Amino acid sequence: MSSGTTLGARGRAAPPGSGTLAAETDPQVARIARTPEFQQLVHERTRFGWILTILMLVVYFGFIGLIAFDKALLAVKVGGTASLGLFMGVFVILFAFALTGVYVARANTRFDALSDALKRSVGR
C-alpha cells in the first residue's frame, strides 16, 4: 500500500538509529554515480541552479540595499509620477518569474534529455 517502494522498504526495514541505507551495498548506485551522463547532468544542473540562485539574490538584495542605503535614487521620477523604485520593484517581481521560466525551459530540454540518456545507459 505504501508508495515509493524503495523508501517504504528502507524506512521500515532499517532499525531506527542505524542510519543505514540499503544502497551502501547497492552496486547499482555506485555504477550510476560513475557514469559520465550522471556526472555531466549533475554538474550542469547544479551549476545552472546556483548561477540562477545567485542572480536572484543579487537582484533582490540589490533592491533592498537601495531601499536601505539610497532612497533618493529610488525616488527619481521616470516619466511623470511613477518613480524609479516603482519600476524596479515591479522588475524584481517579473525577474523572479522570468528566472523560474528560464530554469524550467532549460530543465525541460537539456536536463531531461541528459536524464533520459542516463536512464537508457543504466538500462532502465
Next chain:
Amino acid sequence: MNRILLGLTLATIAATAAYAAGPDLGAVQQSATNWPAIGMFLFFVLLTLGITYKAAKGTKSAADFYAAGGGISAGTNALAIAGDYMSAASFLGISGLVYTSGFDGLIYSTGFLVGWPIVLFLIAERLRNLGKFTFADVASFRLDQTSIRIISAVGTLVVVAFYLIAQMVGAGKLIQLLFGLPYLYAVIIVGVLMIVYVAFGGMKATTWVQVIKACLLLGGATFMAGAVLYRYGFNPETLFAASVQVHPKGDAIMAPGGLVSNPIEAISLGVGLMFGTAGLPHILMRFFTVSDAQAARKSVFYATGLIGYFYILTFIIGFGGIALLMSDPSYYKLGAAGTFDKLKDMIGGTNMVAVNLANAIGGPYFLGFISAVAFATILAVVAGLTLAGASAISHDLYAQVIARGRTTDKREVNLSKISAVVIGVVAIFLGYVFENQNVAFMVGLAFAVAASCNFPVLSMSILWRGTTTWGALTGGLVGLLAAVIMVVLSKAVWVTTLGNPAPIFPYDNPALFSMPLAFATIWVVSLMDRSRRAQRERAAFEAQYVRSETGIGASGAHAH
C-alpha cells in the same frame, strides 16, 4: 485601529505588523449582518463540503490522505500552492499598506515572491525525488530517523502554531467586521470547517479548497484591479497622478518611506521572507502531491507567475483605494466638524481598503463577494496548516519515532485525523485566548523559524555530503531557539506585549542572525562529529545524491 497606524509609522514595528496586517485588526466593532456576503460564503462552504465528501470516498491509503495519491497535475498544484500562499494578510494587509505608504507595500510583495525561485532551483525537484509525505522524510533520508524527525516535526509544529494563531485571530476579527458575526462564532466556524476538510478529505479536499479559493481570489482581485485601471483609461500613470493628488503624504508615496529605515532590519526582513518560504511545511508538502520532479518543477513555475501577478494586483488595488476612496467621506468615520483623517479614520481600519474599494467599484454584491473570498482565503490557509501539523504528528512523531515504523497505514491515517481534530480544537481555544492580544508578530515569527530551522536542516541534508545527524539536530535546534528567543526579546514582544521599557534584541526580524547561526552550527558540529554513525551517514550520501538528482529509485507516482 490607531494601533496599526501607529505601527506603520514606526518603521521597526511596521516591519512585522504588516506581515499580519490582516490578522492584526485591533479592536473592531461588530457591524450589521451582511446577508449577501453570508449567502456567498455559504455557497462556498457547501461547494467545498461537497468536494470533501467526494474526496473522503476516494481517500483510502496513507498516500491518498497525505499526498492526494500523487495524482495532482502541475497546473492544479500550482493553483493550490498559490492558494496556500496568498493569505488574507497579503491581500488585505499589503493593499492596506500600499494605501497608507504607497511604494513601501512593494517591499513586502517582492519579499514574499523571491523565495519561490530559490525553492525551484535548490529544493523542489530533489524534494520530490526523495520524499514521500512530509519534508522530514527527505531530511531524515540518510540520517537518524528518530532525531531528525523530532526536530523536523517540532519545527513544523512551531511554524504551524504561530501561523495558525495569527490566522484564527485574524479570521475572527475579519468575520466580525465583514459578516457581523460575533468573534467566538467566527473562530468556531473556521475551526470546525478546517477540521472537516482535513479529517475527512485529507490532502485531496485540502488541495481543491485551495484551488477554488485561489481562483476566486485571483478572479476577484483581477476584476477589482481591472475596474480601477478602467477608470483611469488603463494608464497606470494617470492612476498614480490621481493618487498623489489626494494622498496626505503627496508625492512621497512614490518613494521608499519610513517602513525600512534601518538597513540591517531591511536585509533581515528580506532574508526571513525569502528563505522562510523555502521552509514552510505546508508548502513543502505540496511537492509530494505531484507525480514526478518534472511536475514539481512546472508547478513552482506556474505558482510563481500566479503569486507575482497577485502581488501586482494588490499594488494596483492599494492605489485604487487611494484614488477612489480618499475623496469620498462616506468611507470614513467623520469627526465633529465633518472632517476625517484619510489614513486613520477609514471605516474598519486600513486593512479594509480592498473591501471598501469593492463596494466603491461593484456595489454591495461585489462587496459581499470579496468578503466571502476573504473568509474563504483564511479557511484554505488554515486547512493547509492543519494538514501539515497533523502529518507531522502522525507520520513523523507517531509512525517513525513512537511506533518505530511498526504501524499500519490505516492506524497512521486514523491518528492523523484525530490530530487534525485536536489541532482544530486547540486552534479555536488559542483564537479565543488571543482575541485581544497583539498577534502581528506571529506570522513573522513563523517565517523566521521556517528560515532558521526547517530550511537549514532540509537544505543541508540534501545538498551537503558532510551533514550528520548530530549536526542537523543541533543546528536545527539552535536556529529554532535563536529565532524564538530573538523575537521574544525584540520590541514586538518584549515591549509591546510584555510591557518592558526597552527591547533587548534591537531588531524585529531575527532571520539575518538566526539562519546563518543554524547553518554554521550544522557545519561545525557535522565536521566535529567523528562517530561511526556519522561515517555511515556520509557514506550513505551517494545513494541519496543519485536518487535526488535522477529520481531513480523514487516511485514514479503514488497513484496505483
